[in-house]
Amino acid sequence: MLGSGGFGQVYRGTLRRTGEVVAVKKISSNSRQGVREFLAEISSLGRMRHRNLVQLQGWCKRNEDLLIVYDFMPNGSLDTFLFDHDKSQRLSWNHRFKILKDIAFDLLYLHEEWEQVVVHRDIKSNNVLLDADMNARLGDFGLA
Secondary structure (H helix, E strand, O other), rough: OOOEEEEEEEEEOOOOOOOOEEEEEEOOOOOOHHHHHHHHHHHHHHHHHOOEOOOEEEEEOOEEEEEEEEOOOOEEHHHHHHHHHHHHHHOEEEEEEHHHHHHHHHHHHHHHHHHOOOOOOOOEEEEEOOOOEEEEEEEEOOOO
């Protein structure tokens, strides 16, 4: 398990066909988000394309569980680099500035360039995820 929250749990998975590592979010059946809201959100997320957004790979409903498959972010979330003293030494001020710019480009896309205005509502360091090249990507749209 990679993490958990009010929505359920996030697991590391592997796609059978390609061997690609992914993150699988399992929305718990007692989550506040209903099936209708889940499907509406997935519809929007599936069409969003930006280099600094965690990309939706797919989803399914299995029994009472709702599963969402996202890109896997091997460097985890920004909060571990900011608050874990061992890792914080590795983020130079230049790199912190680049992360800030990545998230600013995300917000510009969501607020002005996407077909409808999207308000994230939960921007915080643990929702800023870092890919293999330490590029920042915004994730967790309303499922927190």
